[in-house]
Structures are given as structure tokens and as C-alpha cells.
Amino acid sequence: MPSPKKRKKILILAAIVVVLVVLTLVAVFKKREPVITVQAEKVTRRNLTEVVVANGKIQPVLQVTISPEVSGEITELPVHEGQFVHKGDLLLKINPDVYVAGLNQAKAGYEQSLAGKTTAVANLEKADTDFTRNKELFARKLLSESDFVGFKVARDVAEAQLESANDQVNVAKAAVDNAQDLLNKTTIVAPLDGTITTLNSQLGERVLGTVQNAGTIIGIISDLSRMEARVDIGEMDVVLIQPDQKVKLEVDAFKDKKFAGTVTQIADSSKGSGQAASAYSSSQSQEATKFEVRIRINEKEDFRPGMSVTAEIETRYRTNALTVPLASVTTRPPKPADKKSGSTNHVSSATNHVALATTTNNVSDPTNDVGVATNSFASTNSDATDKKSKDSLPKLSEVVFVVEGDHVKMVPVKIGICDDNYWEITDGLTNDQEIVTGGYRAISRDLADGKKVVKGPVAAESTP
Amino acid sequence: MEPAPANPDSESQPVPTTLWSRLLNVFAAPGEVFEEVKNSQSSTANWLAPALVYIVVGVISAVVIFSQPAIVQQIRDQQAKVMDDQVKAGKLTQAQADQALTMMDKFAGPTMLMVFGCVGAMFGSFAHIFWWAFILWLMAQLILKTKIPYLKAAEVAGLTTMILVLGAVVTILLTVITGKLGMTPSLALMLGNFDLKNKAHLLLAAVNIFSFWQIGVAACGLARLTGKPFAKALLLVFLYWLAFTLFFVGIGFGQMAM
Numbered sequence: 001m002p003s004p005k006k007r008k009k010i011l012i013l014a015a016i017v018v019v020l021v022v023l024t025l026v027a028v029f030k031k032r033e034p035v036i037t038v039q040a041e042k043v044t045r046r047n048l049t050e051v052v053v054a055n056g057k058i059q060p061v062l063q064v065t066i067s068p069e070v071s072g073e074i075t076e077l078p079v080h081e082g083q084f085v086h087k088g089d090l091l092l093k094i095n096p097d098v099y100v101a102g103l104n105q106a107k108a109g110y111e112q113s114l115a116g117k118t119t120a121v122a123n124l125e126k127a128d129t130d131f132t133r134n135k136e137l138f139a140r141k142l143l144s145e146s147d148f149v150g151f152k153v154a155r156d157v158a159e160a161q162l163e164s165a166n167d168q169v170n171v172a173k174a175a176v177d178n179a180q181d182l183l184n185k186t187t188i189v190a191p192l193d194g195t196i197t198t199l200n201s202q203l204g205e206r207v208l209g210t211v212q213n214a215g216t217i218i219g220i221i222s223d224l225s226r227m228e229a230r231v232d233i234g235e236m237d238v239v240l241i242q243p244d245q246k247v248k249l250e251v252d253a254f255k256d257k258k259f260a261g262t263v264t265q266i267a268d269s270s271k272g273s274g275q276a277a278s279a280y281s282s283s284q285s286q287e288a289t290k291f292e293v294r295i296r297i298n299e300k301e302d303f304r305p306g307m308s309v310t311a312e313i314e315t316r317y318r319t320n321a322l323t324v325p326l327a328s329v330t331t332r333p334p335k336p337a338d339k340k341s342g343s344t345n346h347v348s349s350a351t352n353h354v355a356l357a358t359t360t361n362n363v364s365d366p367t368n369d370v371g372v373a374t375n376s377f378a379s380t381n382s383d384a385t386d387k388k389s390k391d392s393l394p395k396l397s398e399v400v401f402v403v404e405g406d407h408v409k410m411v412p413v414k415i416g417i418c419d420d421n422y423w424e425i426t427d428g429l430t431n432d433q434e435i436v437t438g439g440y441r442a443i444s445r446d447l448a449d450g451k452k453v454v455k456g457p458v459a460a461e462s463t464p
Numbered sequence: 465m466e467p468a469p470a471n472p473d474s475e476s477q478p479v480p481t482t483l484w485s486r487l488l489n490v491f492a493a494p495g496e497v498f499e500e501v502k503n504s505q506s507s508t509a510n511w512l513a514p515a516l517v518y519i520v521v522g523v524i525s526a527v528v529i530f531s532q533p534a535i536v537q538q539i540r541d542q543q544a545k546v547m548d549d550q551v552k553a554g555k556l557t558q559a560q561a562d563q564a565l566t567m568m569d570k571f572a573g574p575t576m577l578m579v580f581g582c583v584g585a586m587f588g589s590f591a592h593i594f595w596w597a598f599i600l601w602l603m604a605q606l607i608l609k610t611k612i613p614y615l616k617a618a619e620v621a622g623l624t625t626m627i628l629v630l631g632a633v634v635t636i637l638l639t640v641i642t643g644k645l646g647m648t649p650s651l652a653l654m655l656g657n658f659d660l661k662n663k664a665h666l667l668l669a670a671v672n673i674f675s676f677w678q679i680g681v682a683a684c685g686l687a688r689l690t691g692k693p694f695a696k697a698l699l700l701v702f703l704y705w706l707a708f709t710l711f712f713v714g715i716g717f718g719q720m721a722m
Contacts, residue, residue, distance in 0.1 A: 005493065005496075008492065008493070009489060009492035009493050010492075011492075012491060012492035013488060013491060013492050016491060016630065019634070020630075020633060020634070020637070023634060023637035023638070023641070024637060026637070026641050027637045027640040027641050030640075030641055035533055035534045035537075035643070037533070037537060454533070454534055454537040454538075455537075455541065456537045456540055456541070
């Protein structure tokens with residue numbers, strides 16, 4: 001039997017050992033929950049302006065292509081590129097010799113037709129006189145019937161010849177007018193006040209008229225006092241564009257300046273839709289369908305036609321909207337409870353093109369939801385098999401992860417419009433809730449409802 | 465029948481215990497251990513062995529604790545908070561703060577923290593023992609008016625360090641269990657998030673079971689070496705600990721008192 005002192009020692013040491021063993025067991029068998037490093041920020045209210053960005057060129061509102069209607073050699077060219085011309089100013093003259101000769105020929109023909117008409121009139125008078133005199137003789141039975149009919153026919157022939165001569169005169173007159181018109185067209189004048197922005201032809205050059213073919217484009221006259229931007233908008237965005245929407249324009253040549261503009265015209269048909277079907281179908285597989293939108297530039301500046309421009313068209317606007325960073329919204333299969341609750345959280349917002357693109361992409365490859373526009377376009381052309389397989393997948397809902405202590409809660413949200421940085425949240429969140437905004441991998445893959453997180457700086461992530 | 469008389473030699477000179485026994489008995493019967501230390505010749509093993517054990521536990525502690533991502537993140541958060549405070553106070557520009565944080569991320573990553581922790585454990589172990597030995601020796605000389613050899617004080621301090629070794633083991637386990645920084649067996653366990661720069665947090669962390677145990681054991685050793693009452697020695701050691709703790713918490717280096 002150990003002494004009381006020894007027993008006391010054993011008890012104390014045993015107590016220490018027990019405490020250590022218990023703590024060790026707890027530490028070893030504690031649920032090892034991975035901690036995900038995230039960045040977070042609070043849901044805040046902001047003013048949002050949704051913009052559609054498009055690229056295009058600066059062009060004059062009024063621009064006229066100058067092509068001759070008659071062919072020939074340029075004998076006069078008193079203008080040069082960049083020159084301002086007034087309406088009616090001489091632009092060029094084409095050698096008129098051929099057309100003068102043609103006019104003279106037509107005039108001669110006209111004179112000839114007039115002479116023919118005079119002859120026909122005289123013939124008709126003679127035939128008519130003969131007919132009248134012989135008619136009396138025939139009435140008195142002094143003339144045979146066959147001779148009488150001969151005079152009658154002669155008079156009818158003379159009448160027909162006069163009518164033909166009249167027509168010949170009209171034809172000859174028209175020929176004179178036509179020749180005069182062609183001659184007049186050897187002189188080309190400016191059809192509007194403007195600047196010669198393009199001049200392709202030179203003095204002495206032979207040009208082709210547009211009478212028989214496309215003709216030669218001699219130059220272009222532009223009214224540079226009124227300019228517009230012509231930009232190409234994709235089919236997903238063009239439905240958001242309406243006349244009179246405000247636009248911010250950035251012209252590459254004027255880097256430090258932004259211009260204001262207004263949408264004036266939206267093309268009803270896409271570019272290339274009027275082309276031959278074969279050519280269109282071959283290009284369609286490679287290029288997105290684009291619609292031309294014209295934007296009137298409000299400011300005056302020394303724009304040149306063809307300058308590159310980037311337009312930000314303000315399509316929708318929200319004041320004091322609940323917003324979250326774009327990166328914080330992702331997609332996940334709905335929780336079982338959400339499935340039962342119906343399709344309120346399903347991604348089906350036809351008005352929200354960005355969300356649609358992202359979602360389509362996620363469906364096609366849930367492990368890689370990098371937003372690549374081409375994927376969404378490709379998906380629109382997917383065949384029935386793809387559609388069937390997609391339909392069998394659970395519909396994804398848009399979610400954000402709300403930070404609650406050291407865990408996150410997955411919250412389905414309804415998104416509205418977006419700008420470059422933020423989504424509008426129309427349902428699911430309240431002001432001042434803290435949500436996960438990064439990193440990319442955590443939001444797109446790692447995070448799930450109830451996961452443990454720790455806030456920290458952005459770690460270097462390899463883009464999948 | 466009268467009992468046989470006891471052997472007078474065995475009464476006056478008890479059988480010396482092994483080092484292993486002394487290292488364990490200091491938890492359960494420190495008075496016996498220090499009595500033996502007082503009465504026996506100086507033994508280097510009495511302070512060297514605890515120092516080596518303390519180093520091993522310190523290294524393990526550094527490796528285990530700084531391999532916890534949550535702990536490293538909490539340290540980063542606290543560094544960032546300090547920088548934010550400096551920026552708000554106008555002592556640093558945002559650019560300088562960002563640069564400093566970048567440097568910290570570069571040079572104070574988990575590996576570097578482990579290295580610093582291991583090196584700190586090596587030097588800290590010896591420094592702690594010799595500092596405590598110096599304090600005990602000083603108390604004996606100046607206050608208790610008893611001359612004791614410094615090496616005897618070092619032996620007491622060394623053996624007393626075994627209490628801190630046990631405390632360090634418990635701290636490692638608590639840190640692993642909670643995944644939080646500053647989880648010592650102290651009142652700091654009540655805190656949700658321990659803040660190294662918060663003086664109240666540091667004071668709570670200083671109220672550590674193992675600190676009080678160490679104070680008691682050190683006081684016991686001092687009393688045995690000097691032959692003075694335990695209560696007097698306990699008061700001295702406690703007052704020293706209190707002054708030491710309040711001083712370092714006061715100047716913002718409360719980690720020294722943990």
C-alpha cells in the first residue's frame with residue numbers, strides 16, 4: 001500500500017495525465033473543417049446605371065458619294081480633298097465632245113423628222129383634195145367605184161403617214177432632250193454644302209458612268225458640322241436600346257475628353273441579313289449578329305469620319321438600389337427546400353443578358369464558370385440533344401454568401417440591372433449584411449452553405 | 465517489543481531521486497524536490513533538462529500553432545488592423561501601410577513564423593530560466609537576506625519551468641481545438657477573438673492557471689532554499705509577477721506576460 005504522500009503524488013500526476021489525454025483526444029477527433037479565406041464587404045445602396053458598351057466609327061450624319069452618270073475623261077477638276085464646297089459649286093467636268101456630237105446628231109434627226117412631218121402634211125392635203133373631188137364624180141356616176149376606193153385609200157395612207165411623222169418628231173425631240181441631259185451630266189456640281197472627305201479620281205482619268213454599271217466613285221462629300229457615331233450592338237443587347245437614350249462617347253483620338261450623345265436610330269435588321277443566304281450562313285457561324293445603332297454627338301469637335309469610338313449607352317437606371325459586387329454573385333444548384341418552393345429563384349430572366357450568359361455557361365460546364373461570351377453564343381446554337389441534357393440538369397439559382405460569424409450562409413437572390421462593378425439585388429438581401437466578395441475560386445467552387453471562412457487578403461489564385 | 469531503532473544515516477540523508485522523478489515530482493510534491501535540491505550538490509541537469517524540454521515543446525508549439533491557417537490569418541488580420549490604426553492616426557500613409565503589409569506577408573508567412581517561433585523557443589527557454597533564477601536569487605539576497613548560490617536558484621527556476629512546459633502543452637491543445645489565437649488556459653478562453661493589442665485581453669490572458677501554479681512552485685523553491693516561510697516567499701514572487709505583468713501589458717508588450 002503506497003504511503004499517503006506517494007498516493008497524493010500519483011493522484012496529481014494521474015489528474016495531469018487525464019487532462020492531457022482528454023485534451024489530446026478532443027484535439028485529434030475534433031471535426032477538421034477546412035477554413036476558406038475570403039474577402040467580404042457590406043451590402044450597400046448605390047445608384048446604378050446599366051450600360052451597353054459598343055464600338056464603332058464616327059461618321060457624318062449627311063454624306064454623299066459622288067459618281068458620274070456618264071463615262072469619259074475628266075477634263076476639269078477644280079477641287080481637292082478636304083476642300084469645303086457649297087451646293088452648286090463645280091466639282092468636275094467630263095469631256096463633252098461625244099455628248100455634244102450626240103446632241104447635234106439628235107438635233108439633226110429632229111430636223112429631219114420635222115421635214116418628214118411637213119411632207120406628210122402636204123401628202124395628206126393632196127390626198128384629201130383628190131378624194132373630195134373624186135367623191136363628187138363618183139356620186140354622179142362619172143367615176144368607177146374601184147378608182148374611188150383608190151383615192152380613199154390614198155387619203156387614209158396620207159393620214160397615217162402624218163401620224164407617223166408626228167411620232168418621229170416626238171422621238172427625235174426626246175433624243176435631243178436625252179442628248180442634252182447627257183451633255184449636262186458631263187458637268188458635276190456639289191449637291192450639298194460640305195467638305196470633300198474623299199477624292200479618288202484625278203484630272204485626265206477616265207471614269208465610268210452609272211448608267212450601265214456601278215460606275216466610278218469619284219469622291220465623297222460630307223457635312224462635318226453634324227457628326228454621329230455608328231456602333232455595332234449585339235443581338236442580346238440591342239433589345240435594350242431605344243431612341244433618345246443617353247450615351248457617353250469616348251473617341252480614341254480625344255483621349256482625355258468624353259462626349260455626350262443621344263441614340264437616334266436603331267437598325268431594324270442585322271448587318272449582313274440582306275446578303276445572299278450562303279454567304280450569311282458561312283459568316284454567321286463565326287461572327288455574332290450585330291445591329292447598327294446611330295448616335296448623334298451633341299458636342300462640336302474636330303472629328304474626322306472614320307475615327308474609332310466607344311459608346312456607353314445608358315439603358316437602365318436605378319436610384320438607391322441595394323447592390324453587391326459583380327464577383328459576389330454566383331450560381332449553385334438550389335437547396336432541397338428551394339426546389340420545393342418553386343421556380344422563383346430559377347434563372348430565367350430574359351431581360352438580364354449578363355446573368356443569362358453566365359448561367360448558360362455554368363450549365364454547360366459546372367466545374368468551370370468563367371464567363372466566356374462565346375460559350376453563351378455557342379449555346380444558343382446547340383442542338384436538341386444538348387438541350388435535352390441541359391433540361392435534365394437541375395436549374396441553377398443565383399446566390400451570394402452572407403458572412404455570419406466565421407461561417408457563411410448561402411442566400412438565393414434576385415438580381416436586377418448591373419453596371420461595371422455592381423449587381424442590383426431586388427430580393428434576398430438587406431442593407432449592411434456582410435457578403436463574400438472574393439476570392440474567385442472560393443465563390444465559384446469552394447464555398448457552400450455553412451462553410452467556415454476567415455477573412456483575409458486575396459491569395460494568388462490560378463485561373464482554372 | 466520495542467521497534468528497532470531507525471538508521472540515523474538514512475534519516476539525515478535521504479536517497480537522492482532520479483532526474484526523471486524530480487521533473488515529475490515538481491508537479492505533485494515540489495517541496496520534496498526543492499528540499500533535495502537544497503541539500504544536494506549542484507546539478508546542471510536540474511535546469512538544463514527542463515530547458516531542453518521547454519525548447520522541444522516550444523518548437524512543437526511553433527510548428528503546430530503556425531501551421532493552422534486560421535491562426536496565421538488572425539495574425540495577419542491583427543497586423544492589418546494595426547496598420548489601419550496607424551493610417552487613421554496619421555502616422556503612416558496608406559501607401560506605406562500597404563507596403564508594410566506586403567513586406568509582412570512576404571517575410572512573416574507561416575514558415576517564417578515557425579522559424580521565428582523555434583528560434584524564440586531556443587533562446588527564450590534559457591533566458592526564462594536564468595531570468596527567474598536571477599529574480600529568485602535577488603529576492604533571497606536583498607529581501608529575505610539569505611545567501612544562496614545562483615546555480616541553486618537556477619535549479620529551482622529550471623524545475624519550476626516544468627509547470628510552464630505543461631502549460632505550453634495545454635495551450636497547444638487548446639489552440640488546435642479552438643483554432644483561435646491566444647487560447648491559453650486563462651480567462652482569455654472567455655474571449656471570442658483574442659486581440660494582442662488589447663490590454664484588457666492581455667490582462668485576462670495573464671490570469672493563467674499555470675502562471676499561478678508556477679508562482680506557487682517558485683515560491684516554494686525560494687522558501688526551501690532560504691528557509692523562510694512559504695507565505696512570505698509567495699507574496700514576494702506574486703508581487704514580482706504582478707509588477708512584471710502590469711509593466712509589460714502597460715507598455716504594450718503583453719505577450720511577455722502570457
